[in-house]
Amino acid sequence: MALFEAGRQPGPPAASHRASDGVLIRIEGLRKSFGDLLVLDGVNLEVRKGETVVIMGGSGCGKSTVLRHLIGVLEPDDGKVELFDQDLSQLDEDGLSALRRRFGILFQSGALYNSMTVGENVALPLREHTNLAEDIIQIIVKIKLELVGLRDFESLMPAQLSGGMRKRVGLARAIALDPEIVFYDEPTTGLDPIVAGVIDKLINDLKISLGITSLVVTHDMESAFRIADRMVMLYEGRVVASGTPEEIKKTSNPLVRQFVQGEPDGPIPLRLSKVDYEADLLSFKPLK
Amino acid sequence: MTSVLAAVGNWFFSLLRYLGGLSYLFCDGLWWIGAGPLLGKGRIRREETFHQMTRISIRSFGIVSLVIFFVGMILAFQMAYVLKTLGVVGYVADIIGVAMVREMGPLLVGMVMTGYAGAAIAAEIGTMVVSEEVIALESSALNPIRFLVVPRVLAAMIMMPMVTMVAIYVGIFGGFVVAVWILDLDRIEYLRRTVEALTHTDLISGLIKAEIFGVLIACIACFEGLSVTGGAEGVGRATTNAVVRSIIAIIVSDLVFTAIFYYFL
Structure with missing residues (x-):
């Protein structure tokens, strides 16, 4: 069981275990x-x-x-x-x-280059870091955009895309150079449940198909x-905790339980906590 | 007394930090213009540089011409007011020619460009910082100095002397209009005096100033843009700072180079 209690963190691994x-x-x-x-x-x-x-x-x-x-x-x-x-x-x-x-990175906002089209955004790392011919770059761009379901949106500007589409283009750009x-x-964050599900599926697909x-x-x-x-x-x-999703779900660690279940009251103090709110209200002393 | 000294000390060190950061950005930019491409570290983005050159020159040409044309006319009126009492109104041509080439041309183009191009560059780069575009560049192994600063500084270095050259002609034409049609000076005589009054040294000093102003405007705007923190408010602050600090830098450098040219050119 990899899960451990709050305040106890795993130490760095021994140097001898590191090589491979x-x-x-x-x-x-x-x-x-x-x-x-x-x-x-x-x-x-x-x-x-x-x-x-x-x-x-x-x-x-x-x-x-x-x-x-x-x-x-x-x-x-x-x-x-x-x-x-x-x-x-x-x-x-x-x-x-x-x-x-x-490595590639998908930023919270997508962080697309707003002066470039979707296709140019994805092509940028290829143009800057490889010596590939332009027609090969165009093919790779189409493949990456197809992976995120946006092949037909190559010529649009980022401002014309929805939040979810921007993130998907960001993801296509992040994997343009086939990162490890x-x-x-x-x-x-900020996406509707369907688009969030699409992004999650993409992350899982990338792991399965590309071993990322x-x-x-x-x-x-x-x-x-x-x-x-x-x-x-x-x-x-x-x-404060580490484990598989099942271990996290079953944990007795109150910090993790409060966070995972989204409870307002618990060891993680929140401004909107019921207890704090009551205490704050009851501490009110009228002016004499 | 102690607090005053502390405030002055803080201000002085802030100034040093600012100048240090600006110098570093400029040197880094020069490295990416010169050594970087030669050593195969990364090419200059030619298309972006042309785009910025268009932005700095063609798009600003109208406003620069308008301003400098009217300043040429104003200068002619002001000079005539003094010179006619001495009976030498014809010197308007000499004065406007020399003033436009050595001082007014580069200075006014610098001022207009500060508001026109400098503010736009600071706002654009600042917005890129806020929307995580700059950090995305860095994490993609794309140096923001090469990617963002070099095209803008290079464009300013190339276009400022050219815009200034055109502005000088327009300014002299503004003076010509007043001199010929209002002060009744002979048009051929006006042009002859203008040409005779000017030397190559005047032109060189004016264009050197334009080059320096261009570099200052672009570097300060890029530096302010890249330093943005705190969202939209930070972008607004950077834009204001870019304009104010560029104007101060232009005036100070103008004084320094005018003094140098006075003694050595």
């Missing part, structure tokens, strides 16, 4: 502060080849900050972030650039249970 353990993503003791605000307080995480791991947690718990460390746009205050057994902090600009060609890892930042390793940051629990091989919960900058 199939781990593509490894985070050890990651700490990050912004000014006085401690966002990550010693996060440990491993993702193996072909796995889909979901990082869940409430808003502001540090999920996206973990993701930004993994794509190399933030540097840890302490700890280590490794992709493909390479420590990101030890890489120079060229090394980081080479590494970034091996795809990171997803809130892939289903996925790390998904989300607080959409329905989606998380549909796609995850393993789930990790972040709370106050630390990993």
